[in-house]
Amino acid sequence: MRQEELQLLVESISLQWFEKPFRHKVMFNSRLRTTGGRYLLHTHNIELNETYYKEHGIDELIGIIKHELCHYHLHLEGKGYKHRDADFRELLKIVDAPRFCKPLISKKRQQLSIKYMYACVNCKQAYMRKRKLDTNKYMCGRCKGKIKLVKSIDEL
Structure with a gap:
């Protein structure tokens, strides 16, 4: 979309949903x-995230636009424009606008790259990591107990 x-x-x-004109600029921001x-x-x-349009289509983009227009029109009217x-x-x-966006498919793929699972010996707190962790150097953030490697994707 240009x-x-x-x-x-x-x-x-x-104009259709708010019956008020939008007089400023809208653009895709790749950052x-x-x-x-x-x-x-x-x-x-x-500013809109073009990745949502590419992954979820025009309907999701319209929902995001409605959401941002809610912020826009309420702020210009001097009313409460914040999420809360x-x-x-x-x-x-x-206006039937979503409060949150659908999760991105590309983000889910990044989450699947977890390769190591660690756990605290005392409180059983789990830690998922992409990189290997030196268990002698780090301890549990909850109880200060010893951390050990539970499962590694490399071993499977």
Whole structure:
């Protein structure tokens, strides 16, 4: 999707669902990793994560746009625009916007790269790691007990 198409999409969603114009810029930001989008308070612009559009499609992108437009319109009106505010939660329900994004498929693949499982000898606290850990150097963060290797993917 090109920049102009994205701008027109956001402007049309704003008029359709909020009955108010969107007068600022919207753009894809490739640096966003953990969020679907963000509303910038100082410039009133909206940045969106293009990965959500590529992995989940236009419906997920529209949901994220609605969510960010809730922040946008409430902030400009001087109402509660933060996630914990009642005004924000109420507007989310009215426009049928999601409170959270779906998890990214590419993020799930990163989580699968866990290769080592450690556990505390005393309290049985589990620790999942991508890299090997020196058990003589580290101890349990909960009870200060000794940590031992339980399972290694390399052994399987």
